[in-house]
Amino acid sequence: MRERPARAIKLNVLNEPKDNYKGGPSSLCPGCGHDQISNVIITAAWENGIPPERVAKMSGIGCSSKTPAYYLGQSHGFNTVHGRMPSVTTGAYAINKDLLYLGVSGDGDSASIGIGQLIHAIRRNMDMVYIVENNGVYGLTKGQYSATADVGSKKKKGKANETQPIDLCALAINLGCTFVARSFSGSKKQLNALLKAAMSHKGFALIDVISPCVTFNNNDESMRSYTYVKDNEVTLHMTDYIPHFEPMAEVEVPEGNFTDITLHDGSTIRLETISENHDPSDSMAALTALHEAEDEKKHVTGLLYFDATKPSLAEDLGIVDTPLLDVSDDVLRPPKEMLDAINAEFLSI
Amino acid sequence: MDTIANDFTINIATANGTGSQSANLILLQSLFDMGVPVSGKNLFPSNISGLPTWYIVRLSDRGYQAPGDRTHIQILVNKATWEEDLAALEPGSVVVWNMDSKMPVEREDIISYPVPMTKLARSLNPKLSKLVTNIVYVGILAELLGITDEALNKAVAGQFKGKTSAIELNINALELGRNYAKENFTKTDPYVVEPRPIEKKRFFMEGNEAAALGCIFGGVQLLAWYPITPSSSLAEGIIAYIPRLRTNDEGEATCAVIQAEDELAAAGMVLGAGWAGGRGMTATSGPGISLMQEFIGLAYFAEIPSVFWDVNRVGPSTGLPTRTQQSDLSMLYEGSHGDTQHIVVIPGTVEECFEFGWRAFDYSERYQTPVFGLSDLDLGMNRWACEGFEYPDEPMDRGKTIREQDVFEAMENFGRYRDLDGDGIPYRTLPGSGMAPILYRGTGHNPDGVYSEKPHDYFALMKRLKEKIDGSRDNLPAPILNENEEGDIGVIYYGSMENSIQEIDDLLEETGLKVSQCRVRALPLHSEVEAFIRRHKQTIVLEINRDAQLWGIMRRELPNDIVGQVHSVAYSDGMPPRARIYSDLILETINEVTQ
Numbered sequence: 001m002r003e004r005p006a007r008a009i010k011l012n013v014l015n016e017p018k019d020n021y022k023g024g025p026s027s028l029c030p031g032c033g034h035d036q037i038s039n040v041i042i043t044a045a046w047e048n049g050i051p052p053e054r055v056a057k058m059s060g061i062g063c064s065s066k067t068p069a070y071y072l073g074q075s076h077g078f079n080t081v082h083g084r085m086p087s088v089t090t091g092a093y094a095i096n097k098d099l100l101y102l103g104v105s106g107d108g109d110s111a112s113i114g115i116g117q118l119i120h121a122i123r124r125n126m127d128m129v130y131i132v133e134n135n136g137v138y139g140l141t142k143g144q145y146s147a148t149a150d151v152g153s154k155k156k157k158g159k160a161n162e163t164q165p166i167d168l169c170a171l172a173i174n175l176g177c178t179f180v181a182r183s184f185s186g187s188k189k190q191l192n193a194l195l196k197a198a199m200s201h202k203g204f205a206l207i208d209v210i211s212p213c214v215t216f217n218n219n220d221e222s223m224r225s226y227t228y229v230k231d232n233e234v235t236l237h238m239t240d241y242i243p244h245f246e247p248m249a250e251v252e253v254p255e256g257n258f259t260d261i262t263l264h265d266g267s268t269i270r271l272e273t274i275s276e277n278h279d280p281s282d283s284m285a286a287l288t289a290l291h292e293a294e295d296e297k298k299h300v301t302g303l304l305y306f307d308a309t310k311p312s313l314a315e316d317l318g319i320v321d322t323p324l325l326d327v328s329d330d331v332l333r334p335p336k337e338m339l340d341a342i343n344a345e346f347l348s349i
Numbered sequence: 350m351d352t353i354a355n356d357f358t359i360n361i362a363t364a365n366g367t368g369s370q371s372a373n374l375i376l377l378q379s380l381f382d383m384g385v386p387v388s389g390k391n392l393f394p395s396n397i398s399g400l401p402t403w404y405i406v407r408l409s410d411r412g413y414q415a416p417g418d419r420t421h422i423q424i425l426v427n428k429a430t431w432e433e434d435l436a437a438l439e440p441g442s443v444v445v446w447n448m449d450s451k452m453p454v455e456r457e458d459i460i461s462y463p464v465p466m467t468k469l470a471r472s473l474n475p476k477l478s479k480l481v482t483n484i485v486y487v488g489i490l491a492e493l494l495g496i497t498d499e500a501l502n503k504a505v506a507g508q509f510k511g512k513t514s515a516i517e518l519n520i521n522a523l524e525l526g527r528n529y530a531k532e533n534f535t536k537t538d539p540y541v542v543e544p545r546p547i548e549k550k551r552f553f554m555e556g557n558e559a560a561a562l563g564c565i566f567g568g569v570q571l572l573a574w575y576p577i578t579p580s581s582s583l584a585e586g587i588i589a590y591i592p593r594l595r596t597n598d599e600g601e602a603t604c605a606v607i608q609a610e611d612e613l614a615a616a617g618m619v620l621g622a623g624w625a626g627g628r629g630m631t632a633t634s635g636p637g638i639s640l641m642q643e644f645i646g647l648a649y650f651a652e653i654p655s656v657f658w659d660v661n662r663v664g665p666s667t668g669l670p671t672r673t674q675q676s677d678l679s680m681l682y683e684g685s686h687g688d689t690q691h692i693v694v695i696p697g698t699v700e701e702c703f704e705f706g707w708r709a710f711d712y713s714e715r716y717q718t719p720v721f722g723l724s725d726l727d728l729g730m731n732r733w734a735c736e737g738f739e740y741p742d743e744p745m746d747r748g749k750t751i752r753e754q755d756v757f758e759a760m761e762n763f764g765r766y767r768d769l770d771g772d773g774i775p776y777r778t779l780p781g782s783g784m785a786p787i788l789y790r791g792t793g794h795n796p797d798g799v800y801s802e803k804p805h806d807y808f809a810l811m812k813r814l815k816e817k818i819d820g821s822r823d824n825l826p827a828p829i830l831n832e833n834e835e836g837d838i839g840v841i842y843y844g845s846m847e848n849s850i851q852e853i854d855d856l857l858e859e860t861g862l863k864v865s866q867c868r869v870r871a872l873p874l875h876s877e878v879e880a881f882i883r884r885h886k887q888t889i890v891l892e893i894n895r896d897a898q899l900w901g902i903m904r905r906e907l908p909n910d911i912v913g914q915v916h917s918v919a920y921s922d923g924m925p926p927r928a929r930i931y932s933d934l935i936l937e938t939i940n941e942v943t944q
């Protein structure tokens with residue numbers, strides 16, 4: 001038998017194989033949208049040459065929030081409590097602002113129990129990527145409607161939902177969130193580009209990803225089933241990402257119209273016009289797109305809104321440039337002379 | 350007439366929001382500067398303006414700091430409580446009252462000094478007359494009691510630090526009051542102030558400010574908080590000291606401060622900080638701790654250093670939000686669902702507020718667990734004499750945190766939750782280090798930090814956690830013992846009860862009863878506490894709550910053979926502990942148990 005030539009293992013800019021970005025085996029239901037998202041996270045982080053040890057994987061509670069165990073096994077992570085991942089991330093950030101905080105949450109975690117913390121993390125423009133794996137139900141507690149369930153949508157069991165949903169993207173835009181995108185777990189290429197762009201952004205980057213729950217909400221009457229989303233997705237633009245380490249000159253120029261947006265780390269997100277041009281700096285246009293899609297029972301995806309001008313939490317905190325973690329103990333504890341001086345001042349009053 | 354020097358209580362009844370607090374503090378400070386042992390208690394409402402406020406100033410050569418049993422001199426300015434305050438006075442008491450209130454003082458059995466306070470105040474400054482009224486009564490008191498101008502002027506200068514117009518206005522108002530008293534009253538009451546030599550210089554300080562300073566010297570790196578009385582001044586104290594003590598020449602701080610959206614988020618931030626390898630803390634009161642419960646359990650189970658200060662107010666629920674109590678102890682000790690147990694440090698003095706402020710971080714990082722500081726409104730928000738603060742006598746204890754690669758590589762059999770040293774305390778690596786990354790979780794885990802529901806993993810983990818916290822008891826602040834050789838009776842107490850214990854002890858001694866004392870300063874209980882109980886026939890546990898929370902903990906944890914000799918005296922009505930109530934209850938209890 002002829003020997004097959006050993007295939008060279010593909011490496012990223014850090015000379016790391018993709019395997020180093022993988023996690024443990026998933027215990028989610030086979031076919032769950034969340035697993036698709038985990039795979040995109042692995043690919044995006046690897047392709048983007050992110051050092052895994054510099055990532056902090058954060059999550060709340062839910063099937064979605066379990067997924068940090070299934071990607072980036074070389075990163076520390078914190079699977080916190082239900083709906084409270086934003087606050088834990090904020091505290092960790094205050095101590096070590098040099099890590100890339102990659103948060104994963106669910107629609108129950110983010111739109112119900114944790115909506116307050118989500119809102120306040122956006123308000124602070126906390127520097128993190130925040131992915132909502134949005135399936136319209138509480139997967140882990142066996143299929144109750146969540147607050148993002150669309151009107152008229154019906155899950156596998158029970159009646160159709162008639163309560164007005166909370167659109168997390170519209171909410172975020174109204175709050176002045178600096179990066180707002182929607183995607184679909186089945187749209188790997190788009191999600192990959194959006195995710196990389198979010199990682200390159202400084203400030204709060206929300207990606208609301210429709211991620212079907214095959215067990216409780218993938219039936220024909222559901223507006224978040226694979227088939228429904230595939231048939232009713234309205235893409236705002238074709239999305240491409242050009243990393244800062246790739247020479248722009250070597251990137252092929254598209255034939256039609258496109259917009260390039262330069263991100264904080266020098267990378268570019270390229271939005272190619274499909275039919276109408278969507279201007280992601282126009283919050284009104286973004287809200288209109290969301291409301292029109294809702295009226296037509298469609299899901300609009302792409303980079304809805306982007307704003308690079310707002311200061312992020314780091315600037316607000318007024319702390320030293322070095323992460324507080326690396327400030328030495330003798331700086332953290334003021335010297336004895338300082339306390340002596342304070343005692344003396346009080347005693348002389 | 351015999352005089353009574355430095356042994357009486359002044360009660361000042363005003364409405365809040367009228368500026369009475371600064372006048373009262375000037376009175377307190379001037380007495381203090383004359384060397385008179387004095388304490389001040391602010392009984393204020395949960396309101397910004399217009400509700401009744403009392404300020405109780407107690408002068409006591411014996412050093413008693415509790416509010417005392419009765420009022421000797423009543424200042425009446427507030428119409429709303431006028432009649433009640435007047436009726437409560439014992440015959441022979443003194444009343445200094447505002448004639449312009451047009452309220453009656455119809456008691457023949459008291460000594461009355463009517464003063465047209467409003468008119469006097471208006472004559473000085475019509476716009477600020479309400480404010481000036483307060484300082485006028487201080488002037489009246491100064492003349493009646495013999496407080497020197499020197500002491501008053503110094504106190505005014507200290508209160509208004511360099512604000513010349515305010516200083517001038519106050520000095521003039523004091524003089525106005527003093528002159529009115531001089532011209533219109535012949536002193537008929539016995540109360541006088543006598544200066545005392547100052548042996549050791551001391552200053553006044555609130556427990557919250559002391560704790561704040563302690564936290565600053567403990568190297569706090571993140572303060573996450575949500576305002577709530579009576580803890581806000583602790584957080585605000587830290588914020589106030591950061592520019593001076595924790596900021597570099599470029600104006601950048603080494604302590605981040607985040608005003609969280611609620612206490613839940615504050616707790617989350619504290620955990621995040623601890624997880625990332627920093628020193629995070631929050632300051633709150635009972636309602637805030639209630640909201641933090643889920644995170645407290647996570648910190649315990651995932652072993653995340655985190656520091657929580659609880660400045661106790663009266664519960665349950667919103668309770669009496671501006672009154673004092675020791676009722677959060679069991680909630681802190683056993684916070685969150687499931688089997689838990691936490692380290693609680695309990696300062697009883699301002700100096701200890703400072704000391705435990707920095708030590709709490711050391712304990713928390715040493716034992717990788719939440720640590721609570723339990724103070725209360727009385728200790729935290731009232732002013733106490735303080736000799737100054739001692740610089741930490743040990744370097745910061747960062748615990749078993751591996752920060753260097755070579756140290757990590759030299760380790761054998763590392764696992765985030767593996768007990769390598771047999772003390773229940775595992776080693777940890779930090780996010781960002783690339784060393785032994787794990788996904789921290791609130792779910793069951795094995796020694797490597799991997800999810801596990803296996804019975805032996807869970808059982809071993811819970812056993813280790815128990816041993817870890819148990820192992821801390823004799824490394825925490827030891828009880829302060831004051832033992833009486835002849836005494837069969839021991840009294841155990843904690844926290845701000847320290848300020849009443851001397852008087853309680855004297856009252857007991859007046860009846861012929863000598864007791865020993867043991868002030869508990871931390872949970873889990875130090876082994877000295879059990880030894881103390883064994884050295885006495887009967888022990889009383891004294892606390893400011895209804896449910897005898899420390900006693901309950903002791904009954905459960907002490908060996909069976911001594912449980913029967915430990916008894917409870919628990920009482921709380923919202924007031925700072927008045928000595929006689931407790932001494933009477935102690936006598937009653939002893940009578941019962943020795944029968």
Ligand SMILES: Cc1ncc(C[n+]2csc(CCOP(=O)(O)OP(=O)(O)O)c2C)c(N)n1
Nearest residue numbers: 062063064082106107108109137138139140
């Ligand atoms: C305080 C608290 N309340 C309730 C729960 C139970 N719970 C676990 S996951 C979950 C809902 C998760 O839904 P979602 O965030 O949409 O995640 P999914 O499972 O759908 O991915 C609930 C209610 C909990 N873990 N904690």
Ligand code: SF4
Nearest residue numbers: 029032063139213214
């Ligand atoms: S229950 Fe739904 S959300 Fe959870 S793993 Fe299964 S498919 Fe995914």
Ligand SMILES: [Mg+2]
Nearest residue numbers: 106107135137
């Ligand atoms: Mg869900």
